[in-house]
Amino acid sequence: MAVSASHPLSEQDLDLICEVSRHTPEVAIILTKADLVSEPDLAAIVSFVRHQIFRQAPRNLSILPFSVLQAFEPLQSRFREYLRDRFVDGREERFETIVGHKVRTLATEAWAYLDLALVSATAEDSARRDLREALSRERREGGAVRGEVRVLIRDLETQARTAASERFHAYRGEVTIALRRRLENASPAWKGNLADTTRRFQSWLAEALSEELSRASGRGGESLLHFLDDALAQAHRAVRGFQGRLAHEIRRSLGVSFEGARFHAQVAEPARPDIRIGKTFDTNVDLLWFAIPMPLVRSWVQRHFEKLVSWEAEKNLSRLAAQWAEAVSASLEGLAAQTLDFMENELSSIGALVSGASDRKGEIRSALGELEALGRGVSGEGIDSLSGTTRTPSRDRLDATPA
Numbered sequence: 001m002a003v004s005a006s007h008p009l010s011e012q013d014l015d016l017i018c019e020v021s022r023h024t025p026e027v028a029i030i031l032t033k034a035d036l037v038s039e040p041d042l043a044a045i046v047s048f049v050r051h052q053i054f055r056q057a058p059r060n061l062s063i064l065p066f067s068v069l070q071a072f073e074p075l076q077s078r079f080r081e082y083l084r085d086r087f088v089d090g091r092e093e094r095f096e097t098i099v100g101h102k103v104r105t106l107a108t109e110a111w112a113y114l115d116l117a118l119v120s121a122t123a124e125d126s127a128r129r130d131l132r133e134a135l136s137r138e139r140r141e142g143g144a145v146r147g148e149v150r151v152l153i154r155d156l157e158t159q160a161r162t163a164a165s166e167r168f169h170a171y172r173g174e175v176t177i178a179l180r181r182r183l184e185n186a187s188p189a190w191k192g193n194l195a196d197t198t199r200r201f202q203s204w205l206a207e208a209l210s211e212e213l214s215r216a217s218g219r220g221g222e223s224l225l226h227f228l229d230d231a232l233a234q235a236h237r238a239v240r241g242f243q244g245r246l247a248h249e250i251r252r253s254l255g256v257s258f259e260g261a262r263f264h265a266q267v268a269e270p271a272r273p274d275i276r277i278g279k280t281f282d283t284n285v286d287l288l289w290f291a292i293p294m295p296l297v298r299s300w301v302q303r304h305f306e307k308l309v310s311w312e313a314e315k316n317l318s319r320l321a322a323q324w325a326e327a328v329s330a331s332l333e334g335l336a337a338q339t340l341d342f343m344e345n346e347l348s349s350i351g352a353l354v355s356g357a358s359d360r361k362g363e364i365r366s367a368l369g370e371l372e373a374l375g376r377g378v379s380g381e382g383i384d385s386l387s388g389t390t391r392t393p394s395r396d397r398l399d400a401t402p403a
Helices: 011-021 039-056 070-089 091-122 125-170 172-189 194-224 226-254 285-291 294-359 361-379 395-399
Strands: 002-004 028-032 062-065
Touching (some): 011 039, 028 070, 039 062, 062 070, 070 091, 091 294, 091 361, 125 194, 125 226, 125 294, 172 194, 194 226, 194 294, 226 294, 294 361
Parallel strands (some): 028 062
């Protein structure tokens, strides 16, 4: 994970480290832009980053200062050696370690739900009734949460449309100048009649405009992706609030801590928009090439081409702005749907566990035992949490009642 040495470890960085750590034990921090700080400051930053990570999720991660400048070749060599050592020379060993880590993570999460079901199964009827009422209340009041998410998405969509229009409009002069320079260099080689010249121009324009607008699309699109980052952060906050309320109700009703599933939002980067070129002439004037001597019209044709370049640049930049705005909006809508679906699925899953748990005590205990055996088979220790602690199903819950 890349972190800038000039702005080390934001709250989002720490959250991402914890999230990634659930999926793999192979996590390292690449401390970029090391050339911007002195050696003593860099050492202090490394120490600070290591302390912050250990405080958030007690793990000793590799921290590799890095710079792309040639003077920092030793840092680049160390980075290459790290990759070679961890992922090339020890590939099979690392693969087994990573697979085991994933299995333990999945087993731990499944264990938490089954443990909740077993607690519910052995609890008083009044406790289960209180929790079911709390779940129903959360579902009824979920309309307000859904409304907040929708308002947030609509606001970000509006901001994205405005930003896209402003961003791509700002590229008009730059793209037009670049195209006119390329036209000036290319057009002297276009020999022949008006039809030939027009075909050469259309072919040239399609290629040149595609290259210039692709560069503008890449830069402009990157500037819009922060709206997805903002939406993702807001979605995670909404889910954390929702899960906090659920955890409070579960603790109040059953006296047990429960974190629930992790929210995994998939935000796909928008696809690159296409570029379309219009007709060179409004009429089929190029068909009259035999009646129009090119030496007489070359200057007029050249001016027409220059105007057309400006028009095509403006038209396609407007299309790019609209298409990027639509693409970002689609990603935002998808994120909103994932957020709301996750909340609904969590309510349904917990509700189903609580409702039928009392009749399935034996089945639940058996599944918990299988998960514990699976965890031991993978690690030799048992189901472990992210922090590295070993979790074992409560024996009083497993053995309280004959299966």
